[in-house]
Amino acid sequence: MNSEELLVALTALGHAQRLRIIAELAAGRVHVSELARRLGLSRPLLYMHLERLEKAELVIGHLELSENGKAMKHFELVPFELRLTADTILTALREDQETGAGGDDDLKGV
Template identity: 50%
Template sequence: MANPHRLKIIALLNGRRIHVSQLAREAMISRPLLYMHLKRLENAGLVTSKMEVSEDGKAMNYYELIPFTLNMSPETISEAVKTLTIKNTGNTTSDVAKEKRDNK
């Protein structure tokens, strides 16, 4: 859930099941990108999918949330931080020190 797209998908699925095409439109992301995020959410046990056949014979894939509770504590945040990738912004140690002085 460290990705904003996955958070948006979870919010869109809250309280309803949605056909994958509708979910892609509402999330405003491509279907391939949506499928990648849905796969990760499924692997985490947060969403489930069900393939249904419509009256005209088309395969329709629907997704819905699996009820879950997320407990946050300083310890869980500390563990999550270990998985983050920090981007190099080009700041040097002296730039960071200067920024700290300027913020005092």
């Protein structure tokens, strides 16, 4: 994991609504309308949060057809573990150096 990937994950997890979404999805996949009802969120707002979580690869959405041919989107939690320590950060910064990602020349001594 490089620093950009780490920051995407931390940003995704750094919001109370997104933590609530993860908690709901921990019990299993849920149709987006049902998830919006459970959380008391509008679907547009829920989709904005789900997009952040998908970008961080913490949740995944699946489009399925119902019996009547209607497209239905379900989301589920992707198994993940994020352990944040000083070593996690140093490893991410070293990964940046090795791959040329990150672009911060001030980190050459990491």
